Amino acid sequence: MTLEEYTDRFTGMLNFDERKGYEGYIVHSERLVEFARTIRDELGYDYLSSVTGVDYLPDEQIEVVYHAYRSQGGPGLVFKVQVPRINPIVPSLVSIFPGADFQEREAWDLLGIRFEGHPNLRRILMWEGFHGHPLRKDWEEPYFEESEKPFNSRWPEGKAFRIEENKPFKKNVQYPPEFTPDGWIPEADTALYSGMVRLGAKDAGNGRSLETDQILVNLGPQHPSTHGVFRMVVSLDGEEIADLQPVLGYLHRNHEKIGERNTYLMNMPFTDRLDYLASMGNNFGYALAVEKLMGITPPERAEYIRVMMAELTRIVSHLFSIGTLLNDLGAFFTPMLYALTERELILDIFEAVSGSRMMCNYFRFGGVARDLPEGILEKVYELVTERLPRKVDELDTYLTDNEIVRTRSIGIGVLPREQAIEYSAAGPVLRASGVGYDVRRAESYSIYDRFDFDVAIRHNGDVYDRYLVRLEEIRQSLRILQQVVRDIPDGEFQTGKPQYQVRVPPGESYGRVENPKGELGFYIVSNGKPNPWRYHIRSPSFINLTAFGEMCKGHKIADVVAILGSIDIVLGEVDR
Amino acid sequence: MGDDLNGPEYQVPEELRSHITITTLDRIYNWGRRSSVWPMMFGLACCAIEMICVAASRYDFSRFGMEVMRPSPRQSDLMIVSGTVTKKMIPQIVRLYNQMPEPKYVLAMGACASGGGPFKEGYNVVSGVDKFIPVDVYVPGCPPTPQALLNGLIKLQEKIDTQSIRTVRWYKREASEPIPIPILGPDLIDPRDIPILDAKRASVVKPDVPENS
Ligand code: SF4
Numbered sequence: 001m002t003l004e005e006y007t008d009r010f011t012g013m014l015n016f017d018e019r020k021g022y023e024g025y026i027v028h029s030e031r032l033v034e035f036a037r038t039i040r041d042e043l044g045y046d047y048l049s050s051v052t053g054v055d056y057l058p059d060e061q062i063e064v065v066y067h068a069y070r071s072q073g074g075p076g077l078v079f080k081v082q083v084p085r086i087n088p089i090v091p092s093l094v095s096i097f098p099g100a101d102f103q104e105r106e107a108w109d110l111l112g113i114r115f116e117g118h119p120n121l122r123r124i125l126m127w128e129g130f131h132g133h134p135l136r137k138d139w140e141e142p143y144f145e146e147s148e149k150p151f152n153s154r155w156p157e158g159k160a161f162r163i164e165e166n167k168p169f170k171k172n173v174q175y176p177p178e179f180t181p182d183g184w185i186p187e188a189d190t191a192l193y194s195g196m197v198r199l200g201a202k203d204a205g206n207g208r209s210l211e212t213d214q215i216l217v218n219l220g221p222q223h224p225s226t227h228g229v230f231r232m233v234v235s236l237d238g239e240e241i242a243d244l245q246p247v248l249g250y251l252h253r254n255h256e257k258i259g260e261r262n263t264y265l266m267n268m269p270f271t272d273r274l275d276y277l278a279s280m281g282n283n284f285g286y287a288l289a290v291e292k293l294m295g296i297t298p299p300e301r302a303e304y305i306r307v308m309m310a311e312l313t314r315i316v317s318h319l320f321s322i323g324t325l326l327n328d329l330g331a332f333f334t335p336m337l338y339a340l341t342e343r344e345l346i347l348d349i350f351e352a353v354s355g356s357r358m359m360c361n362y363f364r365f366g367g368v369a370r371d372l373p374e375g376i377l378e379k380v381y382e383l384v385t386e387r388l389p390r391k392v393d394e395l396d397t398y399l400t401d402n403e404i405v406r407t408r409s410i411g412i413g414v415l416p417r418e419q420a421i422e423y424s425a426a427g428p429v430l431r432a433s434g435v436g437y438d439v440r441r442a443e444s445y446s447i448y449d450r451f452d453f454d455v456a457i458r459h460n461g462d463v464y465d466r467y468l469v470r471l472e473e474i475r476q477s478l479r480i481l482q483q484v485v486r487d488i489p490d491g492e493f494q495t496g497k498p499q500y501q502v503r504v505p506p507g508e509s510y511g512r513v514e515n516p517k518g519e520l521g522f523y524i525v526s527n528g529k530p531n532p533w534r535y536h537i538r539s540p541s542f543i544n545l546t547a548f549g550e551m552c553k554g555h556k557i558a559d560v561v562a563i564l565g566s567i568d569i570v571l572g573e574v575d576r
Numbered sequence: 577m578g579d580d581l582n583g584p585e586y587q588v589p590e591e592l593r594s595h596i597t598i599t600t601l602d603r604i605y606n607w608g609r610r611s612s613v614w615p616m617m618f619g620l621a622c623c624a625i626e627m628i629c630v631a632a633s634r635y636d637f638s639r640f641g642m643e644v645m646r647p648s649p650r651q652s653d654l655m656i657v658s659g660t661v662t663k664k665m666i667p668q669i670v671r672l673y674n675q676m677p678e679p680k681y682v683l684a685m686g687a688c689a690s691g692g693g694p695f696k697e698g699y700n701v702v703s704g705v706d707k708f709i710p711v712d713v714y715v716p717g718c719p720p721t722p723q724a725l726l727n728g729l730i731k732l733q734e735k736i737d738t739q740s741i742r743t744v745r746w747y748k749r750e751a752s753e754p755i756p757i758p759i760l761g762p763d764l765i766d767p768r769d770i771p772i773l774d775a776k777r778a779s780v781v782k783p784d785v786p787e788n789s
Binding site: 125126127129130131134141142143144145163164168169171172173174175176179180181182184186221222223224228229249250251252253254257258261269270273276277333336337340341344357358359571572 | 617618619620621622624625626628629631632633634647659660662663664665668672692694695696697698699700701702703707718719721759760761762763764765766769770772773774776
């Protein structure tokens with residue numbers, strides 16, 4: 001189907017986005033659902049990668065932006081819906097792309113966009129009862145100083161100044177003027193609990209039904225199995241899970257609000273703290289998004305360094321994930337110790353290169369912050385040709401055929417192929433379900449098209465296959481790294497002069513990379529000022545959780561822990 | 577053990593030195609506690625990963641008697657607040673703190689737990705866990721390196737060494753007060769602030785205009 005046929009069918013309802021620096025289509029909200037169904041069924045855009053909103057305050061408009069892709073690979077399709085800012089209502093796409101579920105809830109929570117037809121439109125990152133929608137451009141946080149950094153207020157007349165000094169209670173809080181604490185009844189989790197599915201009466205086999213009680217179990221936010229501050233409410237029927245709802249936001253650190261006050265470069269260290277096990281990978285995604293807008297590319301050597309760092313990061317993250325998965329399966333801490341020992345060796349390389357073990361802050365627009373120090377290439381060479389392959393084989397021998405690992409993980413938490421696509425799962429979760437979608441191949445970025453590597457893929461979609469995919473990906477990363485070390489050229493590591501304040505022309509861009517957890521995307525809208533107008537993160541851990549409830553149904557509590565471990569979430573990225 | 581413990585200048589006969597040591601009650605009590613601090617297994621954010629590294633083989637805090645990480649607050653002595661404290665999480669943190677039996681200590685790990693860190697201005701961020709619970713040791717860094725955390729833990733041991741049974745709060749006659757649990761209202765409400773909030777409202781004369789939405 002061509003563009004003309006499209007516009008014919010949706011006459012007056014579908015326009016090309018003609019703003020300078022923008023792409024895609026603007027769809028009228030009345031026809032949105034139909035349009036989405038058309039592109040999914042007739043054009044093969046079956047994978048909805050990202051949904052987010054933008055508050056165009058000067059135009060009195062809210063825009064919802066969708067990025068759809070084909071699960072076979074190839075470039076994406078961007079479409080948007082524009083609605084007035086006051087009481088914005090947009091039809092929900094959950095019925096067509098269930099993966100939009102959490103993302104629409106997030107847009108409701110943070111921007112106040114009401115998605116009509118959403119089955120469960122509650123706040124997701126903040127709590128029910130919080131005042132306002134924080135990502136609205138005219139919403140000011142309690143510690144508001146100025147709308148853009150650098151703040152002048154931080155250093156008035158040469159004296160250091162702390163914002164809390166002139167705030168009531170010296171705390172980061174603000175209340176609506178009419179608020180009284182006396183009458184306030186905190187909205188506990190009643191709505192959440194009452195919305196949980198019950199299995200209802202069971203036929204006892206003698207014609208009479210057997211009434212069973214529903215039990216609600218809360219796991220987290222402080223629970224050793226949840227890898228951080230994650231909470232799940234599980235509705236149990238006997239031992240069996242009838243329903244599971246993740247409760248998020250316990251680590252919501254307002255990356256996006258802070259990011260829109262920051263200048264472009266200031267956001268780089270913040271990206272480190274998203275998926276804090278893979279800081280270089282996050283840097284990569286953000287750098288790509290901004291470079292796309294600026295229209296620059298890094299020099300050869302920088303590209304190689306970037307790929308090297310990204311792949312080392314993948315190894316680090318997967319090692320950690322395998323370690324924690326084994327923790328969750330009951331092999332407490334011993335496999336973790338093996339994994340962490342290897343991780344430390346790579347962290348030493350990161351520290352030598354960037355000055356920090358975890359929060360590397362190493363990428364810059366148009367290159368990297370500094371060149372590799374002397375001797376590092378030899379170290380990496382030794383690691384990726386000698387030590388790591390041996391250690392990965394060792395892990396493989398210990399774990400893959402282990403009887404307990406196999407019984408605990410084969411056939412558990414199955415996510416079938418179609419569902420994986422529908423739910424916009426990404427990364428190893430998607431590939432373990434038989435979809436060979438890897439952004440490095442599907443829409444190759446940087447210099448990944450030069451390397452010889454395979455996309456790891458398995459077909460059963462269970463916990464075991466996700467573990468195997470990760471193991472295989474470590475091997476493939478080692479393969480890439482061997483080629484990088486062999487081919488890396490000499491030369492510049494940065495285009496042009498390093499700058500504090502970059503010039504970013506107006507427009508939008510979506511940069512995505514294959515991070516260890518899955519597709520990490522940055523959606524950035526620039527209006528030509530030193531700060532991004534919109535800074536949105538499509539986080540793989542967050543979206544992978546959409547399918548989590550489905551994967552758990554019918555299993556036991558102990559399996560939930562294993563399934564969560566196999567999705568491999570990092571809370572910094574889930575809650576942002 | 578003899579050398580750290582031997583306190584008062586009592587002359588123990590030569591032949592008994594390897595069996596007997598004479599010390600003060602404070603010393604032996606503190607020595608016991610400082611050598612088996614059980615931290616709570618509870619991570620908040622990025623800093624928690626470095627905490628895990630400290631628990632792993634390269635840095636290994638079991639050298640200080642701290643390897644027994646307890647997932648339950650009822651069994652732990654030390655809360656390592658390892659990461660950003662958010663408004664949504666602080667009620668749980670206070671609750672966990674209240675559930676820990678005394679003697680109990682708090683170590684604020686990293687910039688976030690100490691003062692809000694890079695996310696201080698965020699609308700969901702509590703700028704420092706010490707706004708709600710008392711902190712014994714602050715460890716700077718973002719994240720603090722494992723060495724820094726180890727140093728913080730040693731500092732905590734030094735603090736324990738200086739305490740005396742006679743003055744610590746958990747041997748006072750009256751029971752310690754639990755810390756009031758913050759409430760999630762339109763924004764975070766600290767119950768201790770409610771009187772101030774009320775007073776402030778009373779002092780503001782309401783304008784005649786009834787509505788203003
Ligand atoms: S101090 Fe830094 S590393 Fe630690 S939790 Fe805060 S942002 Fe993360």
